[in-house]
Amino acid sequence: MSTLTGTRHLVRLILRRDRIVLPLWVLPLAVLPMTYATSFFELFPTAADRAAYAAGTARNPSIVALLGPVYGESVGALTAQRGGFLLVIIALATLLTAVRHTRTEEEAGRHELLAGGVLGRYAALTAALLVTYAASLLLGLLTAAGLVAAGLPTAGSLAYGLGVTLTGVVFATLGGLAAQLTESAGGARGIGIAALGLAFALRLAGDAGRHEWLSWLSPLGWAARVRPYEGERWWVLLLPPAATVALAAVAYPLSVRRDLGAGLLPPRLGPAGAGRALTGPFGLAWRLHRGQLLWWSVGFGLLGLILGGAAKAAGRSVEGNPQLEEILARMGGTTALSEAYLGATLSLAGLAAAGYAVQAALRMRSEEAAGRAEPLLATGTHRSAWLASHLVFALLGPVVVLAVTGFATGLTYGLSVRDVPGELPRLLAAGLAQVPAAWVLAGLAVLLYGLLPRLAPLVWAALAACVLLGQLGPVLRLDQWLLDLSPFTHTPQVLRPAWDATPLWALTVLAVVLAAVGLTGFRRRDLPIG
Incomplete structure (x- = not known):
């Protein structure tokens, strides 16, 4: 053989x-x-426009750190740099x-x-x-x-x-x-x-x-x-x-x-007896989710430091380009270029945090598919308590990572404009404003897991659609009804002087309804999913 x-x-x-x-x-x-190439052709039609943008980008160490170096002034060179983080x-x-x-x-x-x-x-x-x-x-x-x-x-x-x-x-x-x-x-x-x-x-x-x-x-x-x-x-x-x-x-x-x-590295043996924290489903869920939550928080904190440090220079690099100003305003919700940049980047952070929420919610499916949920539910643990123990991390995890992102972004941006007390609370609020939209994706994951568990991974397709609508919608000027399919479209522009909190409550209620229907379906269906 x-x-x-x-x-x-x-x-x-x-x-x-x-x-x-x-x-x-x-x-x-x-x-x-x-799409990056198409937008660069539209936004920088002349060589002078591209040269000014490339020079501003090259002088900004935060942008270079995030995306990589720019080696020329052509649309191709700008596109290659813009796609650096995709790698x-x-x-x-x-x-x-x-x-x-x-x-x-x-x-x-x-x-x-x-x-x-x-x-x-x-x-x-x-x-x-x-x-x-x-x-x-x-x-x-x-x-x-x-x-x-x-x-x-x-x-x-x-x-x-x-x-x-x-x-x-x-x-x-x-x-x-x-x-x-x-x-x-x-x-x-x-x-x-x-x-x-x-x-x-x-x-x-x-x-x-x-x-x-x-x-x-x-x-x-x-x-x-x-x-x-x-x-x-x-x-x-x-x-x-x-x-x-x-x-x-x-x-x-x-x-x-x-x-x-087995693996090459020896396993780290735990204590002979379980501690008091592991006597219930919430303690077990904490043990399963804590490492993931820690590393997501560290990564989002570093990302916030980079984004906040780049905001001031990013605003200057696009100044005078009406098309790009319009796109940033649509994504960030304000005509102030630095704030528009911050609004757009925090929206991307919200999409990434939704990825964490989906991953945490789908942990229930992986536990059930691996056969670990059924023995646990055969004890006195109620189904609702077990599902809620994982749902806590799907809901609170985005709050933590987006709070870290907003805090780090506000700190570095506040330092760059010499107004930390004024900018840090604003950007912390702008980061947390993305949470209800992320909760909607988590609620959708719970809904599919409770009713149609085999289709639960399709929630990743919904997240991918949100990413595409958020990234391509402002550039391609898609119809508003299409953009409205993404919950992130309804997130209010907190960096504006006046904003309405009603969409945040509406998104939160929608997330609760989705999760509640999923919980009802989970309590009534058979285990395991097979």
């Missing part, structure tokens, strides 16, 4: 299971760069996909069942990586095709698309390696995300500081250094395959030398 026997069948199984999940992140990420999202998506189809399958016991048949030693890891590589390739090709369709040169578009593909390939392989190091899927995700955070920190320090060599140490910095549309340096694209081979050379031997279900 070959070491790869059964790989083809596992690939088909993964594609079958991910037929909804993969398009949910591949298609939106492929569309966004094309972080792509890296995270491919890393989590690889972990889900390796360590998660092993932890759930499904891999052991398959391995009892005719399955080669390397088949499981290879199948997971092949599917993730193929998704990355498709993403890169669609991205390049979209950029060409937007009117950008073919060579630069291909260079950018290859950078996207190879970034995904590197971090997919990193996810495959992380899956070999620990016996839990959560631990593997933690190791992978920590490595991604280190890569982002190296890229940030190299791009925003005086030590550019640090960016060459980060896989997130290689795609930008290909310099799409500005004299492409194709040789840089040799670095990601080299890193992929090095990571795979470690991951594959570990996958067969360790015991099934």
Whole structure:
């Protein structure tokens, strides 16, 4: 029997299971760069406009830290820089996909069942990586095709698309390696995300500081250094395959030398007896959610520091461009450019916080599918109490992370304009104003889980639609009825001198109704979901 026997069948199984999940992140990420290019053509029609924008961007270390360097004044160069942060999202998506189809399958016991048949030693890891590589390739090709369709040169578009593909390939392989190091899927995700955070920190320090060599140490910095549309340096694209081979050379031997279900790192043993905090469902939910909440809060805090530091210069960089001023005003709700920028970026933070809310709400489904909920509910634990214990984090988690974001943003922006007492409360309120819209997505997740649990992951499609409407709506000037489908459209513009809190109450009531219907359905249906 070959070491790869059964790989083809596992690939088909993964594609079958991910037929909804993969398009949910591949298609939106492929569309966004094309929309960036289209908007730059419209907003900066002359070379002088583009030069002024590029110069303002290059002088702002916060923007460079977040997006990466800008290497030219063409629409292509501006588009490549604007899509710099997308590489972080792509890296995270491919890393989590690889972990889900390796360590998660092993932890759930499904891999052991398959391995009892005719399955080669390397088949499981290879199948997971092949599917993730193929998704990355498709993403890169669609991205390049979209950029060409937007009117950008073919060579630069291909260079950018290859950078996207190879970034995904590197971090997919990193996810495959992380899956070999620990016996839990959560631990593997933690190791992978920590490595991604280190890569982002190296890229940030190299791009925003005086030590550019640090960016060459980060896989997130290689795609930008290909310099799409500005004299492409194709040789840089040799670095990601080299890193992929090095990571795979470690991951594959570990996958067969360790015991099934075990990891290279020894498990951290807990106490022999459970503490008082674990005597109820809320204590167990806290144990399950606390690490995720901590790291989301840290990440949002760092993001807020960067966004607040960039606000003042971002407002100056678009001054005099009426089209861009109009778009920022529609997204941020005010004609003051710095405040419009802050409103727009905090709206993006709200969308990201909704992602946390959805993830926390869907933890109930994963607990039930893994068979851990049924034994717990067989005790004196009531269904309502168990669901409420997870719902607490789906509702309070966005409050925490958006409060951290608003506080950090207000602090750094207040320092830049020398008015911390005045700006910090305003931006803290603007961050918290995004919470009810995030609650609506959490309520929708609970509704689907309670009534149609197999369809619960479709809430990610609803979140993706909100992202696309929020990002593309102001640029494409979509009809208002279409924009109104997103709950974030109804979030009031808190940075305006006068604003109405009625939409916040309406969104909160909607979220409560959705969650209540979901709870009713959960109490009446059978377990497990199978």
